[in-house]
Amino acid sequence: MWEALDDFYWTYQSLIHAIGVNGILALSVYVVLAVGQLSLGQAAFMGVGAYTGALLTVKFGVPFGVSMVAAALVPALLALVVGGPTLRLTGVYLAIATIGLGEITRIVFLNWDYAGGALGLSSIPERGGVAAIYGTLAVLLVGLTLVARSRVGRAMEAMREDEAAAGVMGVNLPRYRLVALVVSSAMAGVAGCLSAHVSSFIGPNEYGFEAAVTILSYALLGGIGSPLAPVLGSTILTLLPEVLRPLADFRLMVNGLIIVLAVLFMPRGILPWRIARTG
Amino acid sequence: MLEQQLVNGVVLGATYALFAIGFTLMFGVMGVINLTYGVYFALGAFAALWSTQGLDLPIWAALPVGALIAGLIAVVLDTLLLTRLRKAKAPELSSLMVTLGATLFLYAGMAAALGTEIRRFPAAVFSGGAYSLGDVRVGTTQLLILGAAIVLMLALLALVRGSRIGLAIRAVAENPDAASLMGINGALMLRVVSFLSGAIGGAAGVLVGLNFNAIQPFMGEHMMLRGFAVIIVGGLGDLRGALLAGLILGLAEVLTAAYLSSTLKDMIAFALLVATLWFRPLGLFGRAAAKRA
Numbered sequence: 023m024w025e026a027l028d029d030f031y032w033t034y035q036s037l038i039h040a041i042g043v044n045g046i047l048a049l050s051v052y053v054v055l056a057v058g059q060l061s062l063g064q065a066a067f068m069g070v071g072a073y074t075g076a077l078l079t080v081k082f083g084v085p086f087g088v089s090m091v092a093a094a095l096v097p098a099l100l101a102l103v104v105g106g107p108t109l110r111l112t113g114v115y116l117a118i119a120t121i122g123l124g125e126i127t128r129i130v131f132l133n134w135d136y137a138g139g140a141l142g143l144s145s146i147p148e149r150g151g152v153a154a155i156y157g158t159l160a161v162l163l164v165g166l167t168l169v170a171r172s173r174v175g176r177a178m179e180a181m182r183e184d185e186a187a188a189g190v191m192g193v194n195l196p197r198y199r200l201v202a203l204v205v206s207s208a209m210a211g212v213a214g215c216l217s218a219h220v221s222s223f224i225g226p227n228e229y230g231f232e233a234a235v236t237i238l239s240y241a242l243l244g245g246i247g248s249p250l251a252p253v254l255g256s257t258i259l260t261l262l263p264e265v266l267r268p269l270a271d272f273r274l275m276v277n278g279l280i281i282v283l284a285v286l287f288m289p290r291g292i293l294p295w296r297i298a299r300t301g
Numbered sequence: 302m303l304e305q306q307l308v309n310g311v312v313l314g315a316t317y318a319l320f321a322i323g324f325t326l327m328f329g330v331m332g333v334i335n336l337t338y339g340v341y342f343a344l345g346a347f348a349a350l351w352s353t354q355g356l357d358l359p360i361w362a363a364l365p366v367g368a369l370i371a372g373l374i375a376v377v378l379d380t381l382l383l384t385r386l387r388k389a390k391a392p393e394l395s396s397l398m399v400t401l402g403a404t405l406f407l408y409a410g411m412a413a414a415l416g417t418e419i420r421r422f423p424a425a426v427f428s429g430g431a432y433s434l435g436d437v438r439v440g441t442t443q444l445l446i447l448g449a450a451i452v453l454m455l456a457l458l459a460l461v462r463g464s465r466i467g468l469a470i471r472a473v474a475e476n477p478d479a480a481s482l483m484g485i486n487g488a489l490m491l492r493v494v495s496f497l498s499g500a501i502g503g504a505a506g507v508l509v510g511l512n513f514n515a516i517q518p519f520m521g522e523h524m525m526l527r528g529f530a531v532i533i534v535g536g537l538g539d540l541r542g543a544l545l546a547g548l549i550l551g552l553a554e555v556l557t558a559a560y561l562s563s564t565l566k567d568m569i570a571f572a573l574l575v576a577t578l579w580f581r582p583l584g585l586f587g588r589a590a591a592k593r594a
Contacts, residue, residue: 115533118574121526126568129564129568235404279406
């Protein structure tokens with residue numbers, strides 16, 4: 023029994039890692055979408071986290087825990103800088119600014135010789151693994167579910183449904199938006215750090231526009247009614263190319279099509295039920 | 302040499318301005334950041350390439366063919382993607398995400414169908430050399446680019462500012478419901494605008510493809526960052542702003558590449574974008590009518 027499980031684990035190791043990491047990424051974009059904003063910078067924040075964590079581990083040999091904390095803090099700081107001006111404006115500006123951010127971080131990593139330049143960083147020591155990934159995912163799921171069930175969750179849903187009305191009812195819109203963006207980028211950074219330490223390689227082109235759109239498609243497929251929904255969406259989209267081998271080459275087309283169909287025909291995703299509230 | 306760099310900067314800036322004008326027209330009238338715009342850019346270039354290679358057309362004929370095909374595809378895509386959302390009066394974020402998904406789909410599809418290798422116009426397209434004015438050399442291609450960009454921009458401005466169709470378009474942009482009460486066919490005007498923007502984007506693709514003599518499916522993606530910077534700096538939806546901001550960006554990039562570093566050149570667009578969002582969020586010509594939260 024254990025042997026069979028062991029075999030299964032070794033065969034599908036990278037897939038198991040990917041499902042967990044993508045689940046965390048789906049939650050990170052959920053946090054922004056849940057307040058009615060759109061960030062296309064999740065891949066960039068993930069890249070910044072991955073590079074921060076990997077550089078600390080490889081170049082300075084710091085403990086994994088410290089790398090993880092730094093991988094959360096640096097993207098969060100970046101989000102503060104980018105998010106600042108967009109607080110005064112509507113969602114389109116945030117989307118555009120974060121697309122630009124993605125491109126700029128790619129260029130920085132591409133030209134930063136210390137971090138490997140175009141070749142990327144390889145032979146990052148394996149740390150954490152399944153326990154760290156799924157532990158983080160579980161903590162985030164529980165934490166976000168508690169938040170969604172609280173007064174804060176009610177305020178977030180109000181913002182998403184009608185921003186003006188939520189503002190009139192006393193929801194501090196700019197603060198919610200900024201906190202959501204900062205928290206979500208910290209989560210994306212952690213996901214990047216975890217994935218860097220299981221795949222042992224990171225490169226500048228892994229965190230581009232396509233990655234950002236793929237992350238968005240997780241949340242759109244699953245829906246944002248509850249934190250579980252985006253994780254379900256990311257699991258399906260990560261498994262889909264594996265289960266349907268012939269689809270693998272058309273992964274990006276499938277992701278794109280799913281976004282289009284989800285917005286047009288399933289605006290609430292495949293798990294549309296909203297979470298019950300206590301506060 | 303400064304004069305030469307200024308000439309190069311103006312030529313580059315003209316293509317940026319042309320690209321951004323179609324993009325900002327789309328936003329100004331429909332209120333949607335349509336990300337499929339980058340696709341029209343590549344489609345126009347491929348259509349022109351096909352007409353020079355397959356049909357042996359000269360470049361001055363291939364340019365309109367590229368624009369026409371890109372414009373028609375823009376109308377089809379707009380109808381497929383956005384009609385339903387417009388009817389439901391969906392928030393702008395939904396429209397943005399639909400065009401985002403479509404863009405991913407189209408890029409991946411184009412890469413699969415056309416291949417990702419860089420293609421070039423046949424050598425015959427580039428007949429004619431360069432003119433010298435003192436120390437400054439100006440290529441025929443550069444003159445063609447500048448001339449075409451200026452003609453197209455003036456034609457578009459004249460159409461929007463000085464014709465009945467332009468008046469109807471502006472009315473729809475201002476208030477679709479009121480416009481339809483005045484007997485304006487709003488759906489038709491949106492098609493006209495889609496076609497115009499797509500055609501402008503396609504023409505810009507042909508000209509940029511000529512300028513660098515490199516065409517590939519993702520060329521629009523690279524351009525979109527510039528497009529965003531230009532329309533934000535100029536003020537969302539403002540044609541004059543896009544014109545000016547395009548020139549500013551073109552000059553800034555060429556001068557940075559010449560005197561500072563080519564790495565920094567790629568970051569100029571983003572720096573301008575963020576600086577504008579920080580200090581003048583409505584852009585150079587932004588009107589107070591822009592929605593504030």
